[in-house]
Amino acid sequence: MSNSTACPAAGSDEKEKNALYRKITLRLIPFIFICYLFNYIDRVNVGFAKLQMLEALSFSETVYGLGAGIFFIGYVLCGVPSNLALTRFGPRRWIAVMMIAWGLFSTALLLVKSPGQFYALRLLTGAAEAGFFPGMVLYLSQWFPASRRGRIMALFMSAIPVSGLLGGPFSGWILNHFAAGQGGLAAWQWMFLIQGLPTVALGVLALFLLSDGFAKARWLNDTERSLLEADLREEAANKAEKVTDSFAAVFRNPTVWALGLVYFCIQSGVYAINFWLPSIIKSLGFTDALVIGWISAIPYLLAGLFMLLTGRSADLGNERRWHLVVPMWMGAAGLLIAVNFADNPIFAILGLSIATMGALTGLPMFWPLPTAFLSAGAAAGGLALINSMGQMAGFLSPYLVGWIKDTTGSTDAALYLLAGVIVSGSLLALAISRR
Known part of the structure; x- marks a missing residue:
């Protein structure tokens, strides 16, 4: 008798939770997705600007590689303090400040005349963006329990392939449409202007559309807040291992550094693809340029679909380990295919597509690991540290590819090296997730 009454109650509770998380998803994810979309476009649009910018400014491949990568010096230096500032001032205000700042710096790239100016603006843009992604990971972990985070991170981070899917053809169109130069600006300058200013507008909107946590969200009722609070409290109590709330404990914990190294290996492949595709x-x-844009959209389209399917599979099966490692192996294998079939455009693009699918899917499949491992008090510093370690690949990877291309006349050796880095990271991920 008792069983027959308990089951409907449990089913009703689960329906309420599903409805609640669906409501939160529809309220938060679309806007956050658009913000991250422009975040990524502003970060990597120099890859398309390069097609005209280098010749116009007489920059070498090494200058471009250093400029593309120096962004991440500012990113790494400011990642931890920026994420701590987010917890101090609140997500709503700090995210708005970051977006307005990096939007202005990214737009200002149209004024570049020398390598020094290029380096300076890329460095400032990286510093301004530093807290956005780890801040969003922290923000989402305060709304969704670990059991639902695979799908949510995949939805959020699908902005990366969508930025390539839409940004590639759009950038190609801008370069073609403004090829003759209009208003005293070259096509690559128009690209920075058109793609940078919307970020400033989104930063202003963040002040009105985001809430500083579910406790302050006026669009949730008391019952919904109680359900959400209970879920997150249960997750905090059931974590297998916690880093204490001491910020210094984050830096002393070897698992945090190991996770950062895994993320570095994933990002090595991601940024090589983003900047050099x-x-x-x-x-x-x-x-x-427009044809290049449309072709570059193919790998990102496939990556977006694969990312969403993998995120759903990981949550439904409650499995994280192989949903991370297999995409990493795909990323390495795709780079090797692209190198060995460089004289066959169809197979080369197939290899680049497999590499993009694997590397980009590794990103959202990685983040449920540290968010399930770090306690609430340690999450701000821990997530920022892990993310900063990964973003170091954003400096080293593009610069390495540029230097190798200038030295050897080809990117082949660089892609072989990056494939090896990704495989090494997958083996470390296996060791961490096994424990």
């Missing part, structure tokens, strides 16, 4: 496609014999 247009140039690699151009080297296959395609010269029209």
Whole structure:
């Protein structure tokens, strides 16, 4: 008798939770997705600007690689303090400040005349963006329990492939449409202007559309807040291992550093693809900027679909380990295919597509690991530290590819090296997740 009455109650409770998280998802994710979309476009649009910018300013491949990568010096230096500032001033205000600042710096790239100016603005843009992604990971962990985080992170981070899917053709169109120069600006300058200013507007909107946690969200009722609080409290109590709330304990914990190293290996492949995909496609014999943009959209389209399917599979099966490692292996295998079939555009693009699917899917599949491991008090510093370690790849990877291309005339050796880095990271991920 008691069983027959308990089951409907449990089912009703689960329906209420599903309805609650669906409501939160629809309220938060679309706006956050758009913000991250422009975050990524502003970060990597120099890959398309490079097609015209280098010749116009007489920059070498090494200068470009250093400029593309120096962004991440500012990012790494400011990642932890920026995330701590987010917890001090609140997500709503700090996210708005970051977006307005990086939007202005990114737009100002249209004024660049020398390598020094290029380096300075990329450094400032990186510093302004530093707290956005780890802040969003922390923010989402305060709304969704670990059991639902695979799908949510996949939805949020699908902005990366969508930025490539939409940003590639859009950037190519801008470069073609403004090829003759209008208003005293070259096409690559128009690209920075058109893609940078919307971020400033989104930063202003963040002040009105985001809430500083579920306790202050006026669009939730008391019952919904209680359900959400109970879920998150239960997760905090059931964590297998906690880093204490001491910020110094984060830096002393070897698992935090190991996770940062895994993330570095994933990002090595991601940033090599993001910054060099247009140039690699151009080297296959395609010269029209719009055509390059449409071709570059293919890997990102496939990556977006694969990312969402993998995130759903990881949550439904409650499995994290292989949903992370297998995509990493795909990323390495795709780079090797692209290198070995460089004289066959179809197979080379297939390899780049597999590499993009694997590397980009590794990103959202990684983040449930540290968010399930770190306690609430340690999350701000821990997530920022792990993310900063990963973003170091954003400096080293593009610069390494540029230097190797200038030295050897080809990106082949760099892609071989990056494939090896990704495989090494996958083996470390296996060891961490096994424990």
